[in-house]
Amino acid sequence: MMLVDVCIPTRSKRLFKKVYQSIKREIPYRRIILEHAVPLSLARKLLIEKAQTEWFLFLDDDVILGKNWFKKVSRYMDDDVGAIEGIDIGKKRCLEIKRYERGLLLATLIRRSLVQDWIPRKGFESNFEDYDLTQHVIKKGYRWLRVNVPGTRHISFHPHASQTGFEVFLSEGFSNRERLLYLIHLARIYSATSISGKMILNYVNSIFLWLKNHK
Numbered sequence: 001m002m003l004v005d006v007c008i009p010t011r012s013k014r015l016f017k018k019v020y021q022s023i024k025r026e027i028p029y030r031r032i033i034l035e036h037a038v039p040l041s042l043a044r045k046l047l048i049e050k051a052q053t054e055w056f057l058f059l060d061d062d063v064i065l066g067k068n069w070f071k072k073v074s075r076y077m078d079d080d081v082g083a084i085e086g087i088d089i090g091k092k093r094c095l096e097i098k099r100y101e102r103g104l105l106l107a108t109l110i111r112r113s114l115v116q117d118w119i120p121r122k123g124f125e126s127n128f129e130d131y132d133l134t135q136h137v138i139k140k141g142y143r144w145l146r147v148n149v150p151g152t153r154h155i156s157f158h159p160h161a162s163q164t165g166f167e168v169f170l171s172e173g174f175s176n177r178e179r180l181l182y183l184i185h186l187a188r189i190y191s192a193t194s195i196s197g198k199m200i201l202n203y204v205n206s207i208f209l210w211l212k213n214h215k
Helices: 017-026 040-050 069-074 129-139 163-171 176-191 198-213
Strands: 004-009 029-035 055-059 081-087 094-097 107-111 143-148
Touching: 004 040, 017 029, 017 069, 029 040, 040 055, 040 129, 069 081, 069 107, 069 143, 081 129, 129 143
Parallel strands: 004 029, 004 055, 081 143
Antiparallel strands: 055 107, 081 107, 094 143
């Protein structure tokens, strides 16, 4: 059976008991590797360097994996696939993340050889490092998939976007083309969910203010 290293960026010394139990139940793991470095992009970079398996799992330190997680996700390990998220996406079985769209790293299998040379771009040190890593994989010609695994969830509160993170999105790293395409991507996501449209309006207003101040 294929084994994977489980790589978890965290500021805690110990995992939540339920998180550890879900890893033992759902993942054929070789090692569980914790990394406490900050910013988050550095923690992810160090975890990539420490992982040794062909595929490894990036897992948030407060995520519980749904039933049959590895079985459902690993069936998509085709030669042209570079990363596979396993989260609850509702009725759809599988989505493909395209160029300029943001992949998630809360429970994601990644082909290690594709990201060993990843160097986070300036402006992505603490926020949107998942977007940067997504684009790194896609630019190499590999697919980034999002597979439906009901029951995969955070057990603590995680806002969809912090104010600090959004300021980074506006002021560093991203080109105006990336900002526009990412905004369209967000609109598509949230139009299909019950999440309030206020978030999109806040994004639009912030972008207009940023453009006004940076003419």
